[in-house]
Amino acid sequence: MTEMEFVIQFHNKLMEVARLVTYYYNPCKIEGNSCLVDNPNPCCINSIFGKGVCPFMGEGCEYRNLGCSVWFCKTSLEKMDEKCKKIFYGLEELGEIYNLIGRPHLGEGYVGADKQNKTI
Numbered sequence: 001m002t003e004m005e006f007v008i009q010f011h012n013k014l015m016e017v018a019r020l021v022t023y024y025y026n027p028c029k030i031e032g033n034s035c036l037v038d039n040p041n042p043c044c045i046n047s048i049f050g051k052g053v054c055p056f057m058g059e060g061c062e063y064r065n066l067g068c069s070v071w072f073c074k075t076s077l078e079k080m081d082e083k084c085k086k087i088f089y090g091l092e093e094l095g096e097i098y099n100l101i102g103r104p105h106l107g108e109g110y111v112g113a114d115k116q117n118k119t120i
């Protein structure tokens with residue numbers, strides 16, 4: 001196995017854990033289109049991929065991106081179950097070993113989420 005192959009599989013495993021934990025804990029309290037912060041969830045509607053609706057937003061997220069999957073806004077983080085929070089911080093740390101995650105980090109604001117101004 002090459003390092004590249006290993007990193008791809010490692011990324012996919014972290015993604016699987018992130019999705020499982022998100023599904024179980026539902027940290028954003030997504031119901032229909034609404035979340036803890038807005039309706040619909042602004043972090044996908046005005047995303048890190050540019051202004052406007054995220055190009056990967058179809059019926060749900062159609063992109064396997066670890067950075068997005070372990071990122072949650074401050075509001076979500078504040079209300080998050082402690083075990084869930086530990087797992088996401090752990091996933092972030094693991095992802096950083098192979099530069100699979102960039103900024104913004106967990107709880108840092110970006111583009112629309114928590115209605116902050118776009119600064120990055």
Ligand code: SF4
Pocket residue numbers: 043044045047048054055056057058060061062063065068069
């Ligand atoms: S990639 Fe997915 S989670 Fe990330 S902003 Fe787009 S739709 Fe949302």
Ligand code: SF4
Pocket residue numbers: 027028035036037038041042043044071072073074075076113114
């Ligand atoms: S991370 Fe924040 S803004 Fe994004 S869906 Fe969750 S609660 Fe809503």
